[in-house]
Amino acid sequence: MVRSLVDLLSQHAAHHPDRTAYRYLVTGDCDGEIQEMTYGRLATRSRAVAAWLQERGLAGSRAMLLYPPGLEFIQGYLGCLAAGVVAVPGVPPQGRAQNHRALTRMKRLIADADAKVILGGREVITALSTMAEHLPELADVTCVATEDIPDEAAASWREPELTADSVAFLQYTSGSTSAPRGVVVTHGNLLDNERVITERMGHTPDVIAEYGHEMFVSWLPVYHDMGLIGPVLNTIHLGVTATLFSPLHFLQRPERWLTAISRYRPHTSGGPNFAYELCLKHATPRLLDELDLSSWKVAFNGAEPVRAATLRRFADTFAPAGFRREALYPCYGLAEATLMVTGSTVHTPPTLLAAPETGPHAGQSDAAAVSSGRPGPDVTVAIADPERAEELPDGETGEIWVRGASVAKGYWRNALATRETFRATLTGHEGRFLRTGDLGFLRDGELFVTGRLKDLIVIDGRNHYPQDLELTAEMAHPALRPGCTAAFSVEAGDEGAGGEQAVLVAEIAPDAASEAEKIIDVVRSGIGDAHGVSVRDVVLVRPGTIPKTSSGKIQRRASRAAYLDGTLAAI
Template sequence: MARSLVDLLTLHASQQPDRTAYRYLVTGDCDGETQDISFGRLSGRSRAVAAWLQERGLAGSRALLLYPPGLEFICGYLGCLSAGVVAVPGVPPQGRSQNHRALTRMKRLIADADAKVILGGREVIAALGAMSEHLPELAEITCVATEDIPDEAAGSWREPDLTADSVAFLQYTSGSTSAPRGVMVTHGNLLDNERVITERMGHTPDVIAEYDHELFVSWLPVYHDMGLIGPVLNTVYLGVTATLFSPLHFLQQPQRWLTAIDRYRPHTSGGPNFAYELCLKHATPELLDGLDLSRWKVAFNGAEPVRAATLRRFTETFGVAGFRREALYPCYGLAEATLMVTGSTVETPPALVEAAGTGPHAGAADAAAVSSGRPGPGMIVVIADPERQEPLPEGEIGEIWVAGASVAKGYWRNTLATRETFRATLKDREGRFLRTGDLGFLRDGELFVTGRLKDLMVIDGRNHYPQDLELSAEMSHGALRPGCTAAFSVDSAVDGAVDSAVDGGVQGEQPVIVAEMAPEAAGDSDKITDLIRSAIGEAHGLSVREVVLVHPGTIPKTSSGKIQRHASRAAYLAGTLSVVGAPAMR
């Protein structure tokens, strides 16, 4: 029985050394340059990296991984696991505009993880050398480009002494409502969650054979849990083939994703809800005429609110290309549970509920709630009243609590946060639960996620979910970018400087909308502002305090692309938002 993914990689390298593990589209295009790596080659490169780490006595220490998109990250990550080194995936600097943010994050990761070595691509390692004056921490850290580690080093590899409880890697959370924390994911957690993913997504031996091992296409960032634990590591778990390409290439031309699905005909591929919206924006008649999406069986949708309208429009638009409603696959997970908690049933359309539940945390939204499916085998999901620590009846909205072997060990070197998040208990019930901070309800055994506990807005005694306001705003005008709107509330009684600009001196919490807008629509700023106000007024019965239209790419987001509403609120109050046009003040 396999003790870790290292054992499974060794098995696949022995049984099918020449089978392609990963195919990388260098330009993002199917007809462009591709790079392949077989299971035999992947095992050899991983062992070479592992041996290099072992020879320097780094077993048990932390290695920060800084790679551009590509196959080398996978070799470095699996090399850490093969050496008994704790991998810490990070985001490398990506151009001048990102350097300050990337440097700040790197400093935090280096300090928090106490990293002893940095593994990366040649260009990243060279760039770090030029940043030494901004990163004095590098003086105490060994940096190596793993491409420069010779294949022959694999000969001195020693099998690490791993147990299910050994920490495999630190997954730093995306930090949508708090500072990022390192989730300690063990080898046992990884194996269990790969089992959950395999079962919920229907990756059976018969399906693998039917698809000739072509299981995944993914553009998702591999430093984030969805892209790593899903397409990348399920490939190692099952011994199948994944086609990968850069997130940037997807964002530049979203149709590349669909073209790759048409070309390689995988069983499973997906992303956050905004990815489906981007595809809809680029769904030209020429694209639709050339696509065949009929073999796409699992179109997973997670990591951010799943929109019923998006699912409907995607099915209607791409149905002519063979896409089936049954392929829609909403799911729910989080880094603290390794990844997947619940998932839809394959070949079954997702369930929708018009009423968004009842209970102390129920919101005022009237949009349909989308089922994120059922818990994976061995996963326990409870809806709890977090204050009374009691389970709530079916249909009532409360905090989502999770238990099971996929739940991680805790937060790295943060005992207090670990106790608060991973050690929750329910009255009259044994066992510990993970408090997710997410709100939702259960109906007929299926989970419906409704929002974040900390983001919930209470205005005039009514609960409102910011993502519902954001959706209403985004749909009011075509120049507003999908997934790039932040809704939050400010207290008029406290924020006096802001309050002075609002006629009438209204007191209490009031909503603010910050939305990214296409620059060419700047002349319509007043019109768009009015449309946003009207849309939110009609759908939610709210008077918006202020609408701020900002330049593309300027709303604070997490490393996984989630809106940072608290950071957006702070930037609004500080007056540091990158405004396109002066907002209409009312």
């Protein structure tokens, strides 16, 4: 019986040790340097890392993973699983502006997870040793570059006693910089979600054989749930081959993604909506002539709102290169459900509903609502009235609640948040539900995601809590009145095709009005440095004019409506 991905890796290494598990495009280009790793080699390297961890008595403790893009992360991650160590994927500090942000987040994650060891690439570990004065947290943490662990260590690896309830890793949600929440994902959660992905994306044995095991191309960050649980771990689950490259190389030249799909002809590849928009901006006639996208059967689109306009334009633009509308694959998931909850039907174009049919906000937008598909097997999705905890009828918008074996154990060492989010009960249903905080409705068994219950801002696939942006703005300049700032997102571009952009509205003292331009520049710069977000608009308003509740809480939605209506009391 398969208890974990460790068992599956052992099986693949025994049955086809020479098959390529991963190839890595070092420069992002198909004609540049390429690194390949077979299943046999992957098993050896992950066991060597596991043995090193076991010899130091680290089973059950947490290991922070800090790697640059590449194959070393996968070896380190699987090494943790093979040692019974809880992996904690993180973002290594790099670059000056990024450095401060990544460093702050890394400190918080080390403290919250109580990490005992850091596994990383050689350059990262060397860099950490020079940061000792800024990182007192590292005093009791062992740091090792996994390249320096010899292959011979694999011989002393002992198979860990894993069960479905054993914790595999902590997936820290990317939303809040101030209060990171680690989602506790078990080996059982992982296996179940790989089963859901496999079924919803049509990764059948026949399809795998038809594709000669070439199933994935991905540039997605591997420390993020979509990049890790999807392309990287579904590869291990199936015993297939994935082609990977760095997200930075994709952002520099988005056409690299499409070129890799054209060259390696995988079945499945995808990303957030913004990735498709970036490709559209770089779609030259010459590129279209060079591409063959006819093998691409699942072009998944998730992690941020899926735009009907983007789907239409992508299908139309890349049709001459063999891309078929039926390959468009909107899906929905979240870290708290390991990853995937719903997915489209393979070989079927996405279901779109005209705005008048989408519920209480009918007629407010000319964009269609996009179906995120159907729940995976044995996954229950219900639409609930969040106040009454009662199920709503088909077509009515409410909070999306989820139940199934993929739903994670809870939040790491946060009993209150776990109870509020993972232990909801729904009238007329048995068992506990996960409250997603997302809004949507069901129609004919398909899920349409329409918004968020909380005011989360999603830009380029990354989550930002508005209160974090507001706090940064207020700390950036003393003229901003504390607790009198509202951050929210608005759609950019025609028909919302450009994704979301952040807007900030802030009250300032009347005597600071003469410095308005300077204040706006300082606020923009502060938010850019702290969060990596380019703010579309900073609006300074008169004191006492930002809408608040009776208890004094900022009403972000009302502020957003006033901004869109042009009724803010701007200075």
